Amino acid sequence: MEKLIYLDNAATTALKPEVFEAMKPYFLENYSNPNSVYTFAQQSKKAVEEARETLAGILGAKTNEIYFTAGGSESDNWAIKGCMDAFASKGKHMITTKIEHHAVLHTCEYLEQKGCEVTYLNVDENGCISLEELEQSIRPDTVLISVMFANNEIGTIEPIREIGAIAKKHGVLFHTDAVQAFCHVPMQVDELNIDLLSASAHKFHGPKGVGFLYIRNGIKLGAYIHGGAQERARRAGTTNVPGIVGMAKAAELSVQTMEENSKKIAAVRDHLIERVLSEIPYARLNGHRTHRLPNNVNFCFRFIEGESLLIMLDQKGICASSGSACTSGSLDPSHVLLAIGLVHEIAHGSLRLTLSEDTTMEEADYTADSLKGIVERLRSMSPLYEDFVKNQK
Ligand SMILES: *Cc1c(COP(=O)(O)O)cnc(C)c1O
Numbered sequence: 001m002e003k004l005i006y007l008d009n010a011a012t013t014a015l016k017p018e019v020f021e022a023m024k025p026y027f028l029e030n031y032s033n034p035n036s037v038y039t040f041a042q043q044s045k046k047a048v049e050e051a052r053e054t055l056a057g058i059l060g061a062k063t064n065e066i067y068f069t070a071g072g073s074e075s076d077n078w079a080i081k082g083c084m085d086a087f088a089s090k091g092k093h094m095i096t097t098k099i100e101h102h103a104v105l106h107t108c109e110y111l112e113q114k115g116c117e118v119t120y121l122n123v124d125e126n127g128c129i130s131l132e133e134l135e136q137s138i139r140p141d142t143v144l145i146s147v148m149f150a151n152n153e154i155g156t157i158e159p160i161r162e163i164g165a166i167a168k169k170h171g172v173l174f175h176t177d178a179v180q181a182f183c184h185v186p187m188q189v190d191e192l193n194i195d196l197l198s199a200s201a202h203k204f205h206g207p208k209g210v211g212f213l214y215i216r217n218g219i220k221l222g223a224y225i226h227g228g229a230q231e232r233a234r235r236a237g238t239t240n241v242p243g244i245v246g247m248a249k250a251a252e253l254s255v256q257t258m259e260e261n262s263k264k265i266a267a268v269r270d271h272l273i274e275r276v277l278s279e280i281p282y283a284r285l286n287g288h289r290t291h292r293l294p295n296n297v298n299f300c301f302r303f304i305e306g307e308s309l310l311i312m313l314d315q316k317g318i319c320a321s322s323g324s325a326c327t328s329g330s331l332d333p334s335h336v337l338l339a340i341g342l343v344h345e346i347a348h349g350s351l352r353l354t355l356s357e358d359t360t361m362e363e364a365d366y367t368a369d370s371l372k373g374i375v376e377r378l379r380s381m382s383p384l385y386e387d388f389v390k391n392q393k
Contacts, residue, residue, distance in 0.1 A: 005318045005363045009203075009295055010152050010180060010354035015246070016205045022249040023207065026242040034239050035230065044241045051248030058255055059197065059214060060188040067213045067231045068244055072179035072200030074224075075213040076103040076146075078235070079175040079196040082221035083144045084116055087173070091141025095172075097121045097129055097158075098339040099151055104177055105335070108146075121147075126288040127156035127340050135166050144173045149181035149197075153336040153352060154287030155296025157185065164193030173219065179203050179211075183254035184293060185262070195219055201243065205356075206250030210243030261357045266294040268355055268364050273297055275368040280375050286337060286350065297353040300342065303385040304349040304378050312374045318367055321352045 006014070026044060034045035049063070056063045069075045084094060096108055098120045108118045119137045121129045129147060138145075145167050150157045160176060167174035175196035178187065182197070183204035189197060196219070200211035215221060227236025254261075276283055282302040301309070306322030313320050322334075333347035353367065379385040 003317060005316075005359075005367060007353040007355060007359065007363075007367065008319045008321050009356045010352065011321060012202045012208065013205045013356060014358070015202075015207060016250060016253060018253060019206055019246045019250045023242040023246040026245050030241075032241075034241060035228070044239075047245050048239055048241055051244045054248040054252055055199075055212060058183070058251055060190055061214055062217060064232065065214055065217055067215060067235055068240065069211050069213055069224075069235060070209050070240070071211040072101070072177065072198050072203070073103040075179075075198035075200070075211050076101070076177050077107050078213050078221070078224040079198060079215075080104065080107045080144065080146055081111065082224060083173055083175065083196070083219075084111055086219075086221050087143045091139070091143050093117045093119070093139050093142045094144040094146065095119045095121060095134065095137050095142060096146045097123060097148070099123050099127060099153075099156075099336045100146070100148055101152055101177055101179070104146055104148070123156075123339050125341050126291070127151055127154050127286075127336070128288060128291065129158060129163075131159060131162050131166065134163065135170075138166075138170045138172060142170070142172050144175060146175040146177070149176045149178040149187065150185070150293050150296075151287070151336060152180045153334055154298045154340070155180075155293040155354075156288045157181065157291045157293065159291075160187070160192050160194070167195070168193045180293060183251050183258065184295065186258065189214060189216070201247035201250055204250050204254045207243050207246040210240050210247050212247070257357070262294040265355050265357055265359065268359050268361055269294060269297055271361060272353065272355075272364040272368055275365070276371060279368065279372055283375075284346075286340065286342075295355040295359075297355070299351050299353075300337070300346050301349045301351065301375050302346060303382045303388065304375060306348055306350050308378055309349070309351055309371075309374060312378070313367075313370060316366075316370045316374075318370060321354075322350050 030043045032041040032044045034041055034048050052063045052066045056066050112118055121133055123129055147158050147163050164174055173195045176194055177198045179200045182199040195216045197214040202208040223234045225236045230236055284300045286298040333344050337347035337350055
């Protein structure tokens with residue numbers, strides 16, 4: 001097989017060598033527990049607090065508003081369960097969307113079993129929520145609005161500023177799952193009125209198993225993991241020093257080059273989109289054309305099974321996904337594609353290609369060429385496509 005073409009950056013990203021170098025001393029040389037009192041522990045304690053400053057700085061937050069976790073799923077669980085628990089005296093209602101990541105949706109389903117009421121907002125054909133529907137869904141007992149910053153399957157960026165303003169106007173807390181967006185698009189928590197925000201290092205070239213939850217000062221959530229007094233006694237467990245150092249290094253590097261990289265990646269994305277839509281018949285782009293993550297491409301090809309597409313792309317050395325890494329393996333079509341109004345047959349023929357700053361125009365061309373051949377071949381074997389073509393004539 002030729003060179004690997006990795007187009008699954010929404011599932012995870014490559015760790016940057018500089019990030020690995022930054023982490024290494026905290027595995028090999030200073031393995032100390034930052035909570036210990038001796039001098040040897042000072043360096044790791046300092047490294048963790050500097051990492052907290054870096055991450056807070058990127059969001060325009062205060063250092064004591066950043067809580068380290070084991071990743072996006074934990075941050076989402078903590079934000080949602082934590083708010084519904086801490087503010088139970090106000091009510092049991094929360095609002096989210098039909099297109100959230102399962103870390104949010106399954107948490108909401110769990111809370112429903114425990115007696116909470118959840119409103120799942122619809123999205124339009126581009127994957128955007130309606131601000132009117134959001135505002136109409138707010139009740140006196142609404143505790144929380146949780147809307148993702150950007151969708152992990154179709155790349156649509158939600159109207160976060162407007163949602164933040166509505167939440168503030170009605171005195172409702174606003175959490176956003178920013179796992180796909182943090183370090184990919186700029187965001188400032190105060191400007192956007194975000195109260196809680198989830199992020200995960202491995203989605204921006206950092207290590208797996210580490211992330212953070214931003215919690216605005218004054219919002220008193222209980223401890224999520226009970227035990228030691230780490231993370232201001234809210235999230236127990238010996239601090240993951242190398243992971244945290246790596247996350248901050250990855251964030252720093254991403255933010256330094258975010259503007260130019262976004263432009264570069266979006267140019268490759270747009271080239272790939274143009275080629276596929278103009279050269280492959282009955283292809284459809286999913287997600288908003290412009291309010292979209294710079295690195296996300298998502299297509300549906302009629303008369304094609306997404307799984308067959310993935311296998312044939314793999315034979316060409318291309319790593320892609322249909323829907324999300326969490327839904328692959330199940331035969332159900334993606335809940336996101338159904339929510340934007342696609343019928344089952346069409347949603348089954350979906351393909352997600354997520355680029356990185358390392359994706360070249362040549363790789364995009366190779367991918368477009370490969371896709372063209374594969375789609376033709378699969379359709380030539382499809383009786384449905386044959387009938388369809390006959391009827392068109
Ligand atoms: C990847 C992802 C998560 C889960 O993050 P982990 O760090 O893998 O637990 C949550 N939400 C979104 C939108 C994601 O893309």
